[in-house]
Amino acid sequence: MDKLVLGKDGSWSLFSQRWGEGYHSRIGAYTETQMIYGRACIEWMQKHPNPKSVHVVELGFGLGYGFAVANQFMNSFSPSVLRSYTGYELKKPQMMPPLPQFIGWLTAYRSQLYQDHAVSIRGVSNRLIMGDINCMWDSQNVDILFWDAFSPRRAPECWNSDLFARVFQCMNQNACLVTFSASKKIRHSLESVGFVVDALPLAGPKREGTLAWRSD
Numbered sequence: 110m111d112k113l114v115l116g117k118d119g120s121w122s123l124f125s126q127r128w129g130e131g132y133h134s135r136i137g138a139y140t141e142t143q144m145i146y147g148r149a150c151i152e153w154m155q156k157h158p159n160p161k162s163v164h165v166v167e168l169g170f171g172l173g174y175g176f177a178v179a180n181q182f183m184n185s186f187s188p189s190v191l192r193s194y195t196g197y198e199l200k201k202p203q204m205m206p207p208l209p210q211f212i213g214w215l216t217a218y219r220s221q222l223y224q225d226h227a228v229s230i231r232g233v234s235n236r237l238i239m240g241d242i243n244c245m246w247d248s249q250n251v252d253i254l255f256w257d258a259f260s261p262r263r264a265p266e267c268w269n270s271d272l273f274a275r276v277f278q279c280m281n282q283n284a285c286l287v288t289f290s291a292s293k294k295i296r297h298s299l300e301s302v303g304f305v306v307d308a309l310p311l312a313g314p315k316r317e318g319t320l321a322w323r324s325d
């Protein structure tokens with residue numbers, strides 16, 4: 110049975126018995142998601158100050174923190190910008206603790222997404238694809254890709270070069286893949302399929318993530 114974990118920032122997460130790993134680090138699910146994935150959205154914006162569209166994709170929908178951060182980010186654009194989010198998830202978590210109060214309004218949409226696999230929120234089209242990403246990947250024109258699988262040690266099937274090569278081909282110019290992992294092996298694998306890899310400096314106990322650009 111998975112265990113509920115309360116992060117230092119007061120947001121709820123889970124420890125997965127099956128994977129032997131937490132869904133988030135101890136600093137808290139929301140803080141960690143903002144620090145890594147929210148930060149990548151800002152980095153992307155700096156390269157695309159007036160986008161016509163933005164498509165955020167996430168591996169590992171889980172408890173929906175990435176989905177919440179992506180929707181918060183996309184809500185900052187005018188309605189004329191075409192905005193969409195696609196999440197991939199192998200299996201719905203055993204428990205679904207509520208999102209923090211200030212993003213609590215997204216909790217019901219998270220449930221709807223698990224039930225119906227598609228929902229429109231304030232002009233953002235959201236969809237959720239259930240199954241193994243290796244079989245289910247179907248996204249095109251990706252701008253920002255949150256790579257939030259369990260760690261390469263626990264879930265190596267989510268970190269292979271074949272998969273990275275496939276997703277690279279589906280990314281727009283100056284699109285980015287962002288992940289919490291700073292593993293040299295993963296960075297090398299990303300470079301080998303064409304990404305230009307940068308370190309993503311982080312505050313807190315985990316000092317670096319990875320930001321990989323499709324820059325051609």
Ligand SMILES: C[S@@+](CC[C@H](N)C(=O)[O-])C[C@H]1O[C@@H](n2cnc3c(N)ncnc32)[C@H](O)[C@@H]1O
Binds near residue numbers: 132133
């Ligand atoms: C670290 S958690 C993601 C946390 C999530 N981003 C959130 O905000 O709550 C990793 C997630 O990846 C999912 N996962 C594991 N293997 C997968 C696969 N092969 N394809 C798709 N999702 C997978 C797990 O079920 C889990 O929900």
